[in-house]
Amino acid sequence: MRFLTLNDRYVARLIAVPLVATLLLAAMLLLLDKMLRLFDFVVREGGPVSVVWEMLANTIPEYMSLGIPIGLMLGTLLAFRKLALSSELDVLRALGVSYGRLLKVPYLYAFGLAFVNLLIVGFVQPYSHYAYEGLRYELRSGALGASIKVGEFTKLGKKETLRIERSQNGGRDLSGIFVHAESPDGKTFAVTAEHGTFLATDDPDTIIFRLHNGVLVNNAPNFKTPRVLSFTSHDLPVELPKVDSFRHRGGINEELTVPELVRSGHSGKVTPQERAQSRAEFHFRMVEVAIMFLLPMLSVALAVPPKRSSSALGVFLSIVMIVTYHKINQYAAAVAALGKINPILALWVPFLLFSALIWWMYHTLAHKPGGQPIGALERVAARTAKFVKRWTNFGRRRNQVTA
Template sequence: MIKRIDRYLFGLILVPLIGTLVVAAMLLVLDRMLRLFDFVINEGGPVSVVWRMLGNLLPEYLSLGIPIGVMLGILLAFRRLAMSSELDSLLAVGVSYGRLLRVPFLFAIVFAVVNFGIVGWLQPVTRYAYENLRFELRSGALGASIKVGEFADLGGGLTLRVEESRGGGADLRGLFVRAVARDADGKVGQTIAATAARGTFLATDDPEYILLRLTDGTLVHSPTPGSTPRVLGFVQHDLPIRLPEMAAFRQRGEGNLEAVLPELLRTMLYADTEAERRGASATFHRRLVQCVVMFVLPFLALAMAVPPKRSTSALGVFLSIIALVTFHKFTEYGERMGQLGRVDPMLAQWVPFALFMGGALWLYHVLGKPGGQPIGALDRWFGKITGFISGLAGKLVRRQRWSDDVLSAG
């Protein structure tokens, strides 16, 4: 019977856990997606790079999405048991709350290990990859230096303007090209200007050059300044372009966000300056807290899942999310204050964790008492507030209807 209960609980938790995890991650990603689209379009880069950037940001969002998913998965499962009176039946036959938490703790252990791998190793690496993509967009390494409808300086006296781009930049329409040659003293030599109906970039055997193939256009060649230019039409003309030198992106590890846990620990122990040791300590302890908090969530979820008797309020769901997000923000703030040296980096993380754990264990202790209702008082106050607001809204609606009736009668 006990094994059947465990399997039943496993199924009840798994579905809302996965659903909540996906929804939470997508909601966190959507906010950044709009800003990334705006950034990539302004830089003139390909839209496909947005998905690569979002993929590199996903581990950062999962560090918050996983705790929310685990907590709501457990909470919704036990709320369903409580609303259908199945929880009362299990307690009546001698199954305790502690025994029922065995399966939730199994989920907590698994996802604590997953979160440890994400915040300890995966998140720093993907953060570096994200910054690398931003650098390539700004430097033009992804083709971002050529913007449709604008004059682009490609270096070496070469200017290019494109009216329209199709096929991800493979088919260019309405091109204008101007190439100015200069001698060793910087004086202007020959000048070539061309317009073409179509064009495309082609690779060459020399990695320092690419080929701009122009089709159906007109070329104007001026050998020297002030000389009579020569004008000719062409069906196809190839123009070699020397690629500008791209600055190499920095190495990973400049900043604690890009350092994995062993690197942070090494900086804590052997850094030359106190500021470096303090910053590494603040980030190191926050990442540990993000993993350890997973073991507190089953107690909080169970306490918030059971509504007071004769109540169907979902106040516990709302309060649990508020509590977890508030704790997450407190740890972020503590990390910043620890890096600045205003508080001890370790205390800035573990004191809020101790308070959060103490509150969750106290709510669980209240639930375990006969007739215990951890959020009973809050539910009553919430009911009074919502009743007052509903009554006030009803009065305003009735008053508006009365005014409309008086105006229509007049």
């Protein structure tokens, strides 16, 4: 006997398309929103555009951990909604196929995606979060060569100042250049040049600023008058400012893997506050993974509309429920991290209550004849729609009479 029957493969195809589409759409929307903020941040800090793509790549695991549950829920919901609206679900039920049997394929998806999500939130996301924070630190500190801003006086060292009027070709072609520097022995020089560009050297702490068509004014305590030199090309060595190295991974709990959180949550070497934060973060991640095993039942309960109805209220309600539950978990984790409540109570009690609600909704649909878990909301929505339509038609007729 085959593990997956023809019906199972059919349901699997129905789920796969909206699941993948929803996952990609959610990830793209979140990345686009993040990309706009990152471009603003990088431009404000004067960084190269390539850093934006590196930072976006490090946010993908976080958005995937949010998109996978939503994709699983909407994929299952839209597949069963299609079966219900096309009366295929009624045919399967008439042939003796129970809802429990129909949930076989959704739960195969749920187990596979839950394992992937556990890998992401437990091991991949901590490292990507650390890499993202490292790039932010390098941008703010100027370690990426991003401390020079157009139209502003920039301190490259204790006694070296640079100003650039214009920048073109991604910062490779600079014009309107002014440089002023002072050495420890009292010597000073000032340079103005029409054009210039930065060149790398074998020394990672020093770069060459190649200037074209300018004037160099050199002065020293033993000079009677400053010496002026006109040049067509001049190489000016520039020492990069010293930047402290970024901290080690694990400065915050979001950068700890699941085994590291377990060790930190039971370690006697950390403070009670740090222990509470580690335990709260651990239970938050586990709850976010565990909820995926309830999503197939929730999706089926919300997918089947009342007879002779094509209402999409269940789709809207599913998104509201999953987002609300995620926000409750975030708030509970924040309170538990302060040590005000045990994280097991703060995070697993809402999970049990949400599980009880989902089980009641599924039991009402699957085991009660004519059961409709959101039937009351469907009736309210239908009456509201009729009321709005009536008033819209009334307003349209009144406008026609006035005209």
